[in-house]
Amino acid sequence: MSNRKDPPGSQPFMKRPDNTAFKQQKLPAWSPTLKAETVLPFFFLSGVACIMIGVLLCITAAGVQEIKVDYTEERDCADCYSLRLDRANSIIDCACTVSFSLSEAFKGDVFMYYGLTNFHQNQRHYMVSRDNAQLVGRQYNLKNPSITCIPFDKYKNGTPIAPCGAIANSIFNDTLQLFYHPDKNTETPVPLLKTDISWFTDRTVKFQNPSPKDNLTAAFAGTAHPFYWWKPVYQLSVEKNNNGFVNEDLIVWMRQAAFPSFKKLYRRLNRTQEFNEGLPAGNYSVKISYNYPVGKFKGRKSVILSTVSRLGGQSNFLGVAYCASGAIILIVAIFLTVVHLKFRKKSLGLEEE
Numbered sequence: 330m331s332n333r334k335d336p337p338g339s340q341p342f343m344k345r346p347d348n349t350a351f352k353q354q355k356l357p358a359w360s361p362t363l364k365a366e367t368v369l370p371f372f373f374l375s376g377v378a379c380i381m382i383g384v385l386l387c388i389t390a391a392g393v394q395e396i397k398v399d400y401t402e403e404r405d406c407a408d409c410y411s412l413r414l415d416r417a418n419s420i421i422d423c424a425c426t427v428s429f430s431l432s433e434a435f436k437g438d439v440f441m442y443y444g445l446t447n448f449h450q451n452q453r454h455y456m457v458s459r460d461n462a463q464l465v466g467r468q469y470n471l472k473n474p475s476i477t478c479i480p481f482d483k484y485k486n487g488t489p490i491a492p493c494g495a496i497a498n499s500i501f502n503d504t505l506q507l508f509y510h511p512d513k514n515t516e517t518p519v520p521l522l523k524t525d526i527s528w529f530t531d532r533t534v535k536f537q538n539p540s541p542k543d544n545l546t547a548a549f550a551g552t553a554h555p556f557y558w559w560k561p562v563y564q565l566s567v568e569k570n571n572n573g574f575v576n577e578d579l580i581v582w583m584r585q586a587a588f589p590s591f592k593k594l595y596r597r598l599n600r601t602q603e604f605n606e607g608l609p610a611g612n613y614s615v616k617i618s619y620n621y622p623v624g625k626f627k628g629r630k631s632v633i634l635s636t637v638s639r640l641g642g643q644s645n646f647l648g649v650a651y652c653a654s655g656a657i658i659l660i661v662a663i664f665l666t667v668v669h670l671k672f673r674k675k676s677l678g679l680e681e682e
Contacts, residue, residue: 365669369662369666384652390642390648401631414624426615430610438607441633443593447623455496458477466540500578503593503619504617504620506518507611507613508615514634523577527594549573595632
């Protein structure tokens with residue numbers, strides 16, 4: 330065995346990089362020279378492009394049809410609002426009806442949303458009050474909810490809650506039914522679909538029922554519904570593929586909103602028969618099973634009907650943001666151009682002297 334040592338300051342042969350153009354940094358490189366003549370046109374083009382995109386987004390959003398009906402204390406809903414101020418009255422049924430009209434037809438796909446204001450789903454403790462392992466159907470977490478759900482994890486007798494946490498406990502539970510009135514004496518139910526209203530990844534990956542999935546009563550045996558619910562999670566729907574943890578109303582609610590005023594998808598129009606082209610112009614009414622209390626946090630409730638475009642719903646935020654960004658870029662570009670022209674003249678004057 331050789332006792333030869335590498336000279337001081339040298340590296341072992343195995344640690345030396347290969348003698349290639351890439352590893353020896355001998356590849357040809359391009360180092361652009363940034364000049365005012367090349368940079369300023371880029372600023373101007375970027376600003377104009379942002380403004381054009383912003384205008385396009387605003388025009389597209391303006392083409393979306395939307396109507397919002399606040400029913401918090403509307404007419405006979407005012408009695409329900411007052412009734413729900415006292416929690417002891419939560420077991421008393423209360424229903425009301427609000428009417429509205431569409432001045433023009435809503436053509437194409439139409440979606441129904443419910444809206445809430447002054448409800449802070451983005452509050453830090455509220456956001457983490459859930460057990461994702463339980464929602465994905467793990468047996469251990471079903472009977473042993475995470476500590477993040479406290480105090481909405483178990484009853485005093487130790488019975489675990491499914492689904493646990495403050496988010497599930499506060500699920501929106503008003504029932505909305507839409508009716509069309511072609512004349513004063515006719516009331517036609519508008520067919521609405523309650524499936525495919527949630528994100529595909531949510532209902533196929535993040536939310537799964539525990540086993541046995543063909544018998545949810547047995548799957549959720551030994552658990553109890555959240556404190557403010559009237560029925561267990563396996564009775565949310567009569568449809569097997571829309572029941573339990575995969576119930577789409579539950580899934581939609583569990584995706585928290587970023588702002589205190591928000592809307593969530595409730596139903597979508599089933600385009601059949603006289604509603605094949607959308608919602609015709611005319612008179613409508615919404616029959617509401619008024620269950621959700623908003624008086625304690627001074628909130629408001631509304632039902633929203635809206636069409637959509639290829640770029641989403643009726644929101645000017647993105648278009649305004651692009652226009653504002655483009656305007657700022659143009660202002661900066663003009664300022665830099667003035668500075669460049671001013672100091673270039675001075676430098677030319679010095680060179681001539």
